[in-house]
Every structure is written in C-alpha cells, then in structure tokens.
Amino acid sequence: MVSFFYIEDHIVFIGVISSAFALLITKLTKIFNIHLRINKEFGRFAKFNILRGLMVSVSIIVSISYIGIYAPLIVGVISSAIVFFIMYKKININLTFLLEKTEILRQLRMGVALGGLTLTYGLGMYLERYIVVEKFGLEGVGYFAFSMFFVMFFQYFIYDLVRPYMPIVKEELANKNFDILKKSVVHPTLRLAPIAIVLVLALQTVFPVIVDMYFPQYIQAIEVFKTTVWLILPISLSSFSGYLLYSKGINKIPYAYFSHLIYIGGISLFFFMMDINNLVEIVGLFLIFSMAKSLFQIYHVLNILYSRFLLVAIFLLIEVGFVWLLQ
Numbered sequence: 001m002v003s004f005f006y007i008e009d010h011i012v013f014i015g016v017i018s019s020a021f022a023l024l025i026t027k028l029t030k031i032f033n034i035h036l037r038i039n040k041e042f043g044r045f046a047k048f049n050i051l052r053g054l055m056v057s058v059s060i061i062v063s064i065s066y067i068g069i070y071a072p073l074i075v076g077v078i079s080s081a082i083v084f085f086i087m088y089k090k091i092n093i094n095l096t097f098l099l100e101k102t103e104i105l106r107q108l109r110m111g112v113a114l115g116g117l118t119l120t121y122g123l124g125m126y127l128e129r130y131i132v133v134e135k136f137g138l139e140g141v142g143y144f145a146f147s148m149f150f151v152m153f154f155q156y157f158i159y160d161l162v163r164p165y166m167p168i169v170k171e172e173l174a175n176k177n178f179d180i181l182k183k184s185v186v187h188p189t190l191r192l193a194p195i196a197i198v199l200v201l202a203l204q205t206v207f208p209v210i211v212d213m214y215f216p217q218y219i220q221a222i223e224v225f226k227t228t229v230w231l232i233l234p235i236s237l238s239s240f241s242g243y244l245l246y247s248k249g250i251n252k253i254p255y256a257y258f259s260h261l262i263y264i265g266g267i268s269l270f271f272f273m274m275d276i277n278n279l280v281e282i283v284g285l286f287l288i289f290s291m292a293k294s295l296f297q298i299y300h301v302l303n304i305l306y307s308r309f310l311l312v313a314i315f316l317l318i319e320v321g322f323v324w325l326l327q
C-alpha cells in the first residue's frame with residue numbers, strides 16, 4: 001500500500017514492494033529454520049542456508065548486467081521464494097494454526113519485551129552513526145561502515161558457531177540444570193577469546209594489504225579499521241551468553257535492557273562531556289562500552305554459578321586490559 005505513494009519513481013515503487021515480500025518470505029523461512037535448530041538438524045539447516053545464499057548471489061550476478069538495480073530488488077526475492085518453496089516441500093513440521101486468547105496474550109507480552117530489546121539495540125547503532133555523521137560527515141560514516149562490513153562478516157561467522165549450542169543450553173536451563181553453563185558457555189568462551197585476539201592482530205596486518213590492492217579509495221579507512229576490528233573480542237566474549245538473559249531458567253530481560261542502556265548512556269556521557277575530534281578515538285569509545293556491555297551480560301549469566309566478587313574483579317581487569325590494548 002505504501003508503495004503506491006511512490007508509483008512515479010519506479011525504483012522506489014518496486015523497492016518497497018520487493019522489501020515487503022522479502023520480509024514475508026524471511027519470516028516464513030525462519031519458521032522452518034527454527035524448527036531445524038530446535039530439532040538439532042544443523043546439517044539440513046546449513047544446506048538450506050547455503051542453497052539460499054548461492055541462489056540469491058548467482059541470480060543477482062547473472063541478471064544485474066541486464067536489469068541493473070532491479071536485480072537485487074526482484075531476482076533476489078524470487079530466488080528466496082524458490083528456496084522457501086523447496087523447504088516447504090522437504091520439511092514436514094505438522095503445524096496447526098490456532099487462535100487461543102491466553103497464548104496470544106502470552107506471545108504479545110513476550111513479543112513486546114523482546115521487541116523493546118531490538119529497539120534499544122537499534123538506538124545504540126543509530127547513536128553511533130549520528131555521532132560519526134555529526135563530527136565527520138558522510139565521508140566519516142563511509143570509512144566507519146567500510147570497517148564494520150568486515151567486522152560484521154566475522155560476527156555472523158561467530159554466531160554460526162554458537163547456534164548448535166543454543167537449543168541444548170536453553171533446554172537444560174529450562175530444567176534448572178545450571179551446570180550446562182560451564183560446558184557450553186564458559187569453556188567455549190575461554191577457547192574463543194584467545195582465537196579472537198590472534199584473529200584481530202592478523203587482520204590488522206592483512207587488511208592494509210587488501211585495501212591497497214583492491215580498495216585504494218578507502219586507504220584512509222585503514223586506521224579506523226585497526227581500531228574497529230577489536231570489536232570482534234567483545235562479540236566473541238558475549239556470543240555464548242548474551243542470548244541467555246532472556247532464556248527460560250535465567251529470565252533476566254531487564255538486565256539485557258540495562259546492558260544496552262549502559263552502552264548508550266556511556267557513549268553519550270563521554271562524547272558530550274569530552275571534546276573528541278578524531279574518528280579513531282570515537283571508535284575507541286564505542287569499543288570500550290561494547291566491552292562493558294558484553295561483560296555486564298556475561299556477569300548476570302555466570303553469577304548463578306560463581307562468586308559475584310570474583311566475577312567483578314576478573315571483569316574489571318579485562319576491561320582495563322582492553323582499554324590498554326586500544327592505546
């Protein structure tokens with residue numbers, strides 16, 4: 001319906017319609033993905049996601065020379081729809097559609113709570129962009145976004161490593177088996193953290209070479225990237241535990257909100273109180289409070305098992321060490 005307000009601009013008109021269909025297909029596909037993950041069918045989950053990625057990418061690459069910008073707007077959506085249809089035929093989930101008042105209200109309450117988390121997380125991202133635009137304009141945003149593109153690639157990869165743990169940990173926590181936190185949260189986090197540090201140091205060496213060879217117009221983004229890439233460390237630390245704050249058995253949704261508010265409030269306070277005119281320093285500010293947010297989330301998951309005093313002492317040392325690394 002909204003698209004008809006832009007009917008004279010064909011690109012916007014088709015873009016709005018395709019985005020609506022893409023959202024619908026994504027939500028329908030997610031039902032099957034969640035079913036596969038709950039039933040621990042990660043092999044099939046990976047195959048369907050690889051198929052979707054390949055079909056979308058190849059179809060856009062093949063058609064973009066002929067229809068230009070319409071390729072990702074139209075062909076990409078059609079490819080996603082084809083994969084959804086294949087999943088529909090191959091995966092039997094035997095769902096029955098029901099409307100039950102008590103369940104609708106329960107889902108609504110939980111949906112509002114989780115939707116609010118998405119909103120607060122988004123506010124943090126918008127605050128980052130606002131600060132960068134305000135201080136350095138669109139060029140600064142370009143350098144920051146270019147750096148974040150590579151960081152987000154590794155973030156998605158890390159989250160894929162976590163997915164097999166999620167249904168198992170959630171089931172055990174729902175049954176009050178908190179010992180699962182040691183095996184499926186603490187141990188993998190301790191293994192991933194040093195790997196993340198080595199990865200960051202390697203990327204700081206390799207990235208300038210890649211930019212010099214393939215992206216010479218982004219030479220000025222190198223120093224920004226060398227700082228931004230440290231974001232991989234707080235992502236690695238919280239990836240195995242952050243989602244548990246709103247899982248049954250822990251049920252600490254308010255603390256999930258507080259973690260995002262710590263990030264937003266900390267950045268706002270330091271930025272508006274201090275005169276920071278260097279993009280690298282601003283990114284460093286983002287990183288310090290990203291680590292603080294991650295450690296806050298981990299603390300409120302692990303304080304079920306470990307001494308709170310010990311956790312606070314360890315996490316303060318980690319935060320101080322992280323600030324030292326950024327120097």
